[in-house]
Amino acid sequence: MSFSIIKKERLNGSVFGYSLILKNKKGEFDFELEKYEVEGDLLLLRDEIEKFLGFDRLIERFGCSKQDAGIIVKKHVSEKICKFCRLKYIDCYECVFQWKDPIENHTFRKMKEYGFTDIQIKTELKSVVSEIEKVKQNIPECKNQVDAFKKSNRSCKFDGKLCFECVKVVESPLERILLLALANEGITPELQKQIYRDGSVHPYLNELDKRKILTKPDFFIEKREEDKYFKTTSSLCIYTDGFTYHERREEDATRDRNIDRDLQLLGFKVLRFTGLERREKLGFCIDKIKAAIIS
Structure with a gap:
């Protein structure tokens, strides 16, 4: 989808209104905006968009800033793993800001999904990640990451996103x-x-x-x-x-x-x-x- 705001001008160049144009696969949609109400209309639209995207929910849940909520929302929108995550709106702040390393991030989410308590995660996650890194040295699929090996069905291409299951659960x-x-x-x-x-x-x-x-x-x-x-x-x-x-x-x-x-x-x-x-x-x-x- 794309959108734009276009001035509506008279022949003498004076502006008498605006058009908010939205384009998607179904076509083009043109919304008329009054000249003297455009700022207020756009603010209302922004507020509704932010509400729909979950800004208010995130801020209320985590007591975070609007800027941090925006970072989380971008993750929700851009990353497939976030779209249907069972932890969505429950543990997003910790997932996004505390566990930034890919393996730590994946391990955090999986420990949550597999039933570890918050105390267990806080005290054990780092050691679990260390164990994963150690065990990976003896797993053939992890040892060789050169391009030729990556073409094989048995290669690992997942940047830490399967390590918990691969090492701790299988x-x-x-x-x-x-x-x-x-x-x-x-x-x-x-x-x-x-x-x-x-x-x-x-x-x-x-x-x-x-x-x-x-x-x-x-x-x-x-x-x-x-x-x-x-x-x-x-x-x-x-x-x-x-x-x-x-x-x-x-x-x-x-x-x-x-x-x-x-x-x-x-x-x-x-x-x-x-x-x-x-x-x-x-x-x-x-x-x-x-x-x-x-x-």
Whole structure:
């Protein structure tokens, strides 16, 4: 969208009014403004725009200056990760101004989303980041960042935006490979979520309640019908067991079939991949996940 303010002049050059012109994909819109009321009209328009963008809400929530609220609003507008962030208008000030390093910023948001308390974050975030940096030295996807390696599906291109999941949450190298491959496709699953028998979904850090828990899928993609960037029609549970049903003990296979059935009755979609598929047919896994998301 673009906009402009144009003077409306008589033949003798005197100004008798203004036009506020807005242009977008649907066309051009012309709003007449009175000469002696234009400043007041524009101030009212500015106030309404700022209210819509959340200036008042941010200032009230964080006690911040209008300038700082403007910086946060620019993040909301320009960064895709902010558009649908669960922490939006809740922890924006700390996220934007305290944790500016990309890995620290991502770790802060993920610790929040995964259920860490404010005290835990304050006392542990720096050490978690240090641990991430240390562990990364032994992860093949992190060690080599040269251009040739970056062209590979197994390279890391995410500038610290996946480090918490990649280092702290994934439970195997094969899970890490699948996580990075999904991220390369713009798919950002959550890991180790707890799904209760009533269909409710909880962070993996929640204390495990064996009476209520149904399952903990390796990857969870939440239903997001309102997200034009990543629209999903139902939530998807992905398991990377390393075995197919017929390769497992009968009691394990029966348990997993029952879990899959219960999840489907609750409205979830379910996919399971073997270790062989993840190692040798990664493209097949990604295509199947993408198809499940949009079907």
